[in-house]
Amino acid sequence: MRVTAPVRVLTVDDQAMVRTALNAMLRRSPGIEVVGEAADGAAAVERAFALRPDVVLMDVRMPGTTGVEATARLLGDWPHPAVPRPRVLVLTTFDLDEYVHAALRAGASGFLLKNTTADRLTEAVAAVAAGEPTLAPTVARRLIDTYSGLPxxxxxxxxxxxxxxxxxxxxxxxxxxxxxxxxxxxxxxxxxxxxxxxxxxxxxxxxxxxxxxxxxxxxxxxx
Incomplete structure (x- = not known):
């Protein structure tokens, strides 16, 4: 019988209560393992390099190193040639469009609203881990006219x-x-x-x- 390894997730948000809520929702899924958390972009990069997660659930607006900067650094400077780079699933809100399309250019694999349900969160994490980028439709509509570089x-x-x-x-x-x-x-x-x-x-x-x-x-x- 084939046993599928759980998706290893690192959660990143500058608010401890948000990280706690996200971790609680993720841990309800037997297919997901929360391996760590970080409170800012710089710590996220350091923790990801050390823990080698499959998915980084990344907030964008944080003090110091933003989620966009952390995404670019994480994917661009990945130090483990034999280990696939983690997928970055960005957490956003409606007023962060400039961060969202910047994160897309930096290599993020998906975008999720912070008011998402637990089921949608776990589904998005699993999809991104499987190489299936995901985008909340409401975010997509707001990106259509602002995202540069589309074919x-x-x-x-x-x-x-x-x-x-x-x-x-x-x-x-x-x-x-x-x-x-x-x-x-x-x-x-x-x-x-x-x-x-x-x-x-x-x-x-x-x-x-x-x-x-x-x-x-x-x-x-x-x-």
Whole structure:
């Protein structure tokens, strides 16, 4: 019987009460192990280098080294060649757009609102750990007009219309932040079929990751 190792998470937030709440929500999932926490960006980098987590749950606005700076340093200066870099899942609020798209450019794999539910939090952590970047749709809508560097096909707003019916259905669920497993259940498909479809969507739209798919879909839905 194959035993899957739990996803190892480092939580980063300058408020102790927030870290406690996040850790409590994460520990409810048997598939997640909280291996440490940090109160600022500099400590986050130091702790991540030492603990080698799978996912860093990163606040953005912190005194001293911000979450954006920590993300860039963590992913750019990773000291363990034989160990994959951790994925960074950014915690944000509506008034932090400038931090969010800066974190995306720094290499963050996903964005989650601080008022998220426990189920959404654990699902997002698992998805990011599996290489499935995730983006809260409400954050995506606020990024569409401000994020620089998107491929031309995405900013046109018409690209999703070039997809097949199945590709569009999968793209819409990606935009809702669902993992491949959830999408497979929703559409009665296998996970390999969903993964293949996501790859085709990326190719058709000239995009690089699931976050950009979410942005493309939401741009296409604007009036």
């Amino acid at each position: 031309p096909g995405l900013t046109s707003g018409a690209a999703p219309d070039t997809l097949t019916e199945r590709e569009r259905a999968v793209a819409l669920l990606v935009a809702r932040g669902l993992s491949n497993a959830r999408i497979a259940r929703e559409l009665a498909l296998t996970e390999p079929a969903v993964k293949s479809t996501v790859t085709r969507v990326l190719t058709r739209l000239g995009l690089e990751n699931r976050v950009q798919i979410a942005l493309a879909v939401l741009k296409g839905q604007e009036p």
